[in-house]
Amino acid sequence: MEQDPISLDHRLLDEFQRDFPLEERPYLSMAKRLGISEEEVLNRLRRLQESGSISRVGVVLRARRVGVSTLAAMRVPPERLEEVAEVVNGFQEVNHNYEREHAFNLWFVLTARDAAHLAGVIDAIGARTGLAVCAMPMEEEFHIDLGFRMHG
Amino acid sequence: MLNESEQQLIAAFQNGFPLVPRPFQAMGQTIGLEESQVLDGLRDLQDQGIIKRVGVVVHHHELGFSANAMVVWDVPDAVVCEIGARIRACDLVSLCYLRRRCLPEWPYNLYCMIHGREREETLQRAEQLTASCGLTPYAREVLFSRRRFKQCGARYFQVGS
Incomplete structure (x- = not known):
């Protein structure tokens, strides 16, 4: 089913700020949850990083x-x-x-x-x-x- | 304190995970570790509480939250922990710290970050926080952020150091 691209970006930003899957193919897990391909998750994250919406995908240390x-x-x-x-x-x-x-x-x-x-x-x-x-x-x-x- | 391999791991991911299908394999290659060792190391740092969270780190400003303020109070040391616990419970702020004062110029010791889309919204939240957490009697300042000169992940260690 077609999904609104804005809401997909929104979900990428909102739902993955914690509990990022620590496994071999984390972006594939995210893709499955969002119902899109791993490649699309990576493309969207790259674009969000280039546009400055996200600083990085990574860890926040104490x-x-x-x-x-x-x-x-x-x-x-x-x-x-x-x-x-x-x-x-x-x-x-x-x-x-x-x-x-x-x-x-x-x-x-x-x-x-x-x-x-x-x-x-x-x-x-x-x-x-x-x-x-x-x-x-x-x-x-x-x-x-x-x-x-x-x-x- | 952290051992050398933990420092190396932190140095490798302080700029974020690579945006490639197998990011932990790619990170491992830069520091001579197997993918499974990188993952185990990350889980271990998480279990030890050194990693607070793992995931997407957003820039508030670019997401439309442009009225961001640091709100500070001068709270007597005897009650600041109790007030901190109330702030934690009320869920209005993303970060709340007790910091050492820098006397005589800076008497404030309690810090909260409040994010809003407009100044009015942020100020209202600051008022709400002040009233609901028992902060009314104490001197307060609201410092809206203006320009961001730099924002990146903390760099504790250099790769190869």
């Missing part, structure tokens, strides 16, 4: 069990924001970097294998930009990330 990470923020003069964001992005330890509406206008997450390395990166960002970096490391996670429901 940061504190893997290495060390922290949220950090800077108060950047507006005229320097792009330049400073670029310096921050240049560090591969930075995995998220956002502008937010606040005097603290640049917010990023840093991850590294150990605390010494992380402290070194924070110092380096401060030195390269001449601006103070506030670090707010996680002390507890109250909510388990089970993915993002698009309904409701």
